[in-house]
Every structure is written in structure tokens, then in C-alpha cells.
Amino acid sequence: MHIHLLLLLSFTVLTACHRVEPVPEPPEEVEGATVYTTTASGTLFRESKIAFGAPEDVHFYKLTRTDESFQSVDGFGFAITQASCYNLLKMSAEDRTSFLREVFCRKNGLGSSLIRVCIGGSDFSLDEFTCCDTPGIENFAMHQSDIQYLFPVLDEIMQINPDVKIIGSPWSCPRWMKITENGGAAYDRWTGGRLNPEYYEAYAQYFVNWIVAMEQRGYPIHAVTLQNEPLNRGNSMSLYMSWQDQRDFIKKGIGPAFKKAGLKTKVLVFDHNYNYDNIADQRNYPLHIFEDAEAASYVAGSAWHNYGGNVSTLDAVHSAYPDKEIYFTEASIGEWNYTFAGCLINDFRDIFLGTLGRYGKGVTLWNLMLDSNGCPNRPGGCTTCFGAVAISTSDYSLKGITRNSHYYNVAHCSKVLQPGAVRMGTEGYSTAGLTCQWYLNPDGSNAVLMLNESGSDITVNLVTSAHSIPCRIPARAIQSVLWTD
Template sequence: MRAVLALALLAATAAAPVPPSQVEVWLTLPDKSALLARQAPLPLKRGTAGTITVDPAKRYQRMVGFGAAITDASAYLIQRRLNSQHRTALLRELFGSEGLGFAFTRLTVGASDFSRSHYSYDDMPKGQTDPGLSRFSIAPAREDVLPTARAARTINPELAVMISPWSAPGWMKSTDSLVKGTLLETAYAPFARYLGKTVQAFAAEIGPIDYLSIQNEPDFEPEDYPGMRLSAAQRARIIGDHVGPEFARMGLKTKILDWDHNWDKPEHPLGTLADPAANRYVAGVAWHCYGGDVSAQSKVRDAFPDKEVFFTECSGGNWSGPWADSWSWTLRTLVMGAPRNWARGVLLWNLALDEKYGPHLGGCGDCRGVVTIDSRTGAITRNPEYYALGQASRFVRPGAWRIGATNEPGGIETIAYANPDGSRVLIAFNAAAAARDLTVSAEGHRFAYRLAPQGAATFRWQRPR
């Protein structure tokens, strides 16, 4: 019932076309007295003076969208711990235009740590191999993940889908196991076919697969869940000599992303992209938040400006401090910071986890989902990450351009977009310790607002005529 009531509340205040000469305001405050709460509209008046300038003539990247990963754990909870009415209500709340409007998601190829068992799509007994992939099957994904993704895409047909493997099948690896190890050279070609068959099989179930990274976190070998180490040189050869040509042979339009790991080692994607064969097939670079600084995205993009940028994983959890700190960090660093450093899409990790931070098998024991689904009652808790993502995802639509927006000296951080429907969106965060008066100037018009300390507001208005 709580999911249904929440959806009704969102729908009642959902953003309709903006009336002329008005600016919509949606506010979140650190004390939770306002959570994506619609405020009284502001007048949009003629004028050019402002402390913040929004400039649609300055265009940067075109957005794919915001969202979170439909992991095995998330899909299991949505499919098995909610009845059909509450399942539909929650998915509409997360992916629907009357809710948060998530337009980007990530699926795992085989198991991650947030799976109830460890598996690939072509497991073999120890010592046996299957180079012809005669045992290939995506049956595990058909249980919960693909039905959830299909339902999400039905709600939002613009939903972009990325997929990532945590490990190749064990028989392809130096450990003959899903855990630890690297890919055997003799398995480069079978691994490319494995990925191609996965793209084809997933597409037959849910529609086009837009992006694929060939390995999640390739500079890390987890001790207790699937993982696989691949150097930049290995990835360059696997992509340039095998995955790229195999996808071309199969006629696949799925774009290949490199890295899919932390900000602290930009030399990895720089190394892969420096290889001419790999560069030909790599469409972009994916990033995670668990080390380094978001500015690494711009460093690599500056070196290879023809490559797309995506932010594809970060998780909140018990370690991330009080609600206000978790919310503001996610908003400032990921929702605002990643696009300011060229990200076309921003993904958090688990869409949903339960009250025990699972289900999971190995790996993170205190990660938090965007929402928490109580495994006993089905009650939904909306976490700080929900409100941080929503400050952008509800208003920035697929195809929007990130446009110019100045910050206000002394504490106001901003990012702005021009939507395909002509609406303008400005997200502002007040990093100062006191309320700040800001005046926004855009295209010969202006509006004013007083923003509470550590608060965030999203402003939306129609292009002046």
C-alpha cells in the first residue's frame, strides 16, 4: 500500500508542461522537511542581471539519463517480495514519467556479489571446457532480471540498457573459477562470442542493448564473488581483435565501453584508447566512484574528445554517514559532478536491497539500495540516493543537452540542461552555511529565489519566446 500511496503523491505533483512566464521549483532540504517537494512557482520576468547565468548556446554533451542497476538482488525483491499491484506501482514510481523517470539502467552478465548464487551463462565442471558455447543459456536472467527490465522498459520505452560481466565462465580463466584470475588467451575468441550471444539473447527478451562494458572493475580480483583482472593491454587486444570484430560480424549495434572502474587510475582507459585497433571499437569510458576524483573523467575525455563518458556505479551504505551527508555527497559528486565532467548517464548500484542489505553472496555486506524493500512486509523505504537522483532524473529527459551555467561565488553550485521539449532545467545546491539569495538570468529573462543552507532546488521553465 505504501508504494501505491507514494506513486499517487508523485503523480499528483508530477511535472506537467510548464506554464509560460513561470518557473517550477522542486526542493529537498537536509532535515528532510522537504523531499523533492514542489514549491510555489516563481515569476519569470524580462531582465538580464543575475548572479547565475544559464546559457543554452553553450552545449556540452547530450544526456542518456539517470538511474540504477537492476541487479539479481533488486529484481528478486521486486518480483518475489512485492505483489503485482505494489510491483507495478514501484516500477512506475521509479521509471515512469509520473515518478522519478529513470531512463538508464545496468544489468549484470551472470552473477555479481548481489546474486543469491554464483553462475555464468556457460558453466562447466572443473577441468571441462565448452569453446563452441553449446551449453550457453541465459536461463538465470529470465527468472527475475529480464522480467523486471522488460516491465521497466514498458513503462519507459526510452530506457537505455547497459550490461556488464563480473567474470567470464570459469573454464575460460586462469583459475578455472568464477572467482579471481584472468582470461586465458585461448579464450579471447570464445569470450567475444559469449558476450555477443548474451547481447542477442537479452535483446530478444527486452529489446536493444545499448551499451556493454567487457568487464566490471578489471583492476580488482574479489576474494569471495565473481571477478576477473584484465590489464589495459589485455582489454585493448580483447576489444580490438575479438569483441569489436565479433560484434561487427554479428551486426550488433551495442556500443562498447572500456574501464568500468574507479576514477583513481585514468591511465587504464588512456592505455586502452591509445591502441588503434581497440580505439576503433571503443565508444566510451565508464567510471565508478570508489577511488579518486570525478575530474578523472574530464582528463580522459580531454585526451579522447570523440569518446563518450558514463558514470556507471556507486553505492550508498552504512559507511556513508548521516542522511544529509549521504544525500548531499551523492547529489554534488555524482548527480551534478559526473555530468559536469562529461557523463552522458549516471547510474547508482543496486536499485533495491532488503533490510539486511541483500540478498548477496560475498562482497559488500552493508551496501544500500536506492530503495529498501522489507523482505517480510514489502514496505518501501526511499533512501538518500533516491532523492539525490530524483533531483535530476524527474526533469532532465533523454536527449537533453547539458548547457552553460555559472556557479555563484560563495556557495551555490549549479548544472543546467535544455530538454528536447524546449524546457530549461537548473539544479542548484547551496554549499554555504547560511541561506543565499540567487538571481538566475537566462535568454533575456530572470527569476530570483532564496535557497536554504545545504539545500537543493531544481528549477524548470519553458524557453522564453
């Protein structure tokens, strides 16, 4: 009896331990479009799925893509300043890698594919420097500050996304190349002064040396601007370079030097504000350079900031020279203008949709990462700027990062627009407060950027020959939609 009872108990235990529960069927994946939404009221890059509908069933609020095509897009991103690198390198290796993957990974992150770096120091470096502070171009060498801060971060970024494109910009030439603005006297200061025409060839070689040195380290340079904010006489590092000076530097220095070296790096002129800093004889700065056939032959296009004037300036630039490319290279948020809601909506309208709708090739915003005090920065530079993200100085951890509006602005573009995406024409539904841009990605997928500036939700049906996608865009919100027909 005891034996039978023991066997019965053993059988019960064994069968209980080995019981196989039926595996539930995985939920059927919805065939449809992926949608990302950020609202001024605080919904932050929420991902959702919208099931496809039948295009023939859509009769209202219908927006379709036409066959008309415009420019291709290189990408979106941030400036990897020395200040950004300093803060990134304060993080643990694990947290830093997680954050950089979040920003740059094409598959599981935002897929940021365009960055800007400083050629030498800036107002967001730890010191003022160039790559040739000892007189004589034979003394050119990559600066220890870049070796210590910039290169380790670039190494990680390029490992995550080898297709990232880099734009380089100097804040100043070496001081020994400077003269006073109104004459030939030497000007041994970081702020202001002019490039001495006697050094056009030497300074052009400086650019060549920098590009070659960067490429040897694994950082191919997509484009350079010849001077950050050439009409800015202030800042911790600067150089006044009129359009006349820049034109002559291109003709006598940069153009021949790049040609001799066989460089494919694009040259972008200007790199400053829409209003030309209200300097009367500098209005239409890039157009004057494009008017000179010799100078224009070496130049791919122009670069722009938005600290003065209106994006509509680009209409005249493209109209006059439609073959010249347009890049937006810098904007910052800061104490002077920042609210999350206001900057989220206004900057997406003006910087992103505003430049892309005027044939822009890409957007880079200013510092990727500053600390919660807007540091480090240089005396005489911007001491009230915010980064796209702010990191707490208490522990420099991933959990201590605050993502500001510029982070989400870039996210909404880079997540759905692949490098090489082409802006397409649209027809159909429109309403006050709604802006839509439709893109065709290289892999054939559709990407639509939408901005609702109104105080009410807006419904729009995106329709192709294969599918319809019914979208509801919340009041004061950005929405990005991605799907493959």
C-alpha cells in the first residue's frame, strides 16, 4: 500500500513538473505604417502603428504623392563640439555607448547621419587653438585637444554608423595669418581680424592638411565651410571674412589647392545668418561669390544659420542659382528663447520644413550635449546656450540626460528619412496650420513629415496606389510616418 501510494505521488509530481502548457500564438503583426508623434504638451516621440486601409475607400482629407521630385537629402544631426565630447567622455563607457547608439544607430536608434565639427577651437572648446599655432604651415599637426576629446567620440560614432557625413568649419585661422581689417598690420588675437592675402595659399594648405589627416584617421570629410559666421567680429574665436575676401581666397587658395590634392570635399560658402548681420555691403553674400565664374566653379553651395533674418532668404538664393546646394549648419536654443513647446514647433517649421522645402540638403544643429549649466564654454562666447541634450553633472549618467526640443526635431527627420531620400511633390488636402512633406527613401519606402500648428487635432489620409494611412495629428504636434507599399 505504501509502495503504491509512493508511486502515485511520484507520478503526480513528475507529470506536474513536465506539464507543457500550450504556447499562445503570437499576436498577428499589424500590416501598416509606423508613426512617431511628439506634442508641445509633452508626448515625446511616441511610436504607434496604423493599419493600412484601401485607397479606393478614401474620399476626404486625401493627400497623395505626385511624380514631381526635388532635392535629395544628406541627413540631420548635431555639432560634435569639444564641449559635447568632454561631457560624453565623463559618462561611463556603457552609458556613452548606449547614448551614441540611441542617436546614431540606423536600425535601433534615430539614425542621425550628418554632423558638424570644428576645425580647431570654438566658443565650445576647452581652450582657443588651431592646428598650426606655430608660424609656418610646415608646423601643421592635429591638436592634442582633438586627440584627447574629439577623436575618441568620432571613433565610436563611426563604428555605430560608418555612413555619417562630416562638415568641418573653422572659427579662426591661425593668429599669425591675421592682419587688421583696415590695413596690413599684424593682428595677433583670437577675436576678429582679417586673413592676410599673403597667406591664402598657406591657409588653403591648412584645409588640405586637415582633411587628409581626418580621412587618414577614418573620418571622411563631406564638406567644409571656409569660416564660421564670417561677419561676426565678436565671439571667443572669430575672423571677419567679407564676401570679397572669401571669393578671392577661393580663387587664389582653396580652389587650386583642393584641385591639386584631388579632394572631393565640398566647399560651402557663407555659413552665417539670413539677414547678413544687417551689414549693407555684405547682403547677398553667397550670390556675389556665385557670380564669379572662377570662384563658383570650386563651390558646391552655401551654408546658413538662423540667428538673424528669415528662412525666406533662401528663396532668392535657390532661384538665382538652382544648381548650388543649400545646407543649414547651425542653430541653438538657450536662455534667450527656450520653451520646449515653442521651440519644438517653431524650429521644426523654420529650420527643418522651412529649409527642406527650399531645397535644403540637410540640417545640423549646435551642441549635441552640454551639461545642465550649458558648459563647458569659453569667455566671450555663448554662455547661455543649451545643448540638444543636457546631462546632469551629479553623475554624468544616461538617466541624468534631459532631451530638449532640438533632440526631438532631429529625431523626427532622421528616424524616417534615409540619406539620399528625395523630396516629392504632393497634391490634395490642405488646411490652415498643417504642413506636410513627402519623401521617397532609397529603399522605396515612403516617409512623410507633418506639423500641426493649430489648436485642434487634424485628420489627413496619406494615399498611394497600394494603401491609405489614416493619420490623426494632435494639436501643436509633429508627426513622422514611415511605410513601404
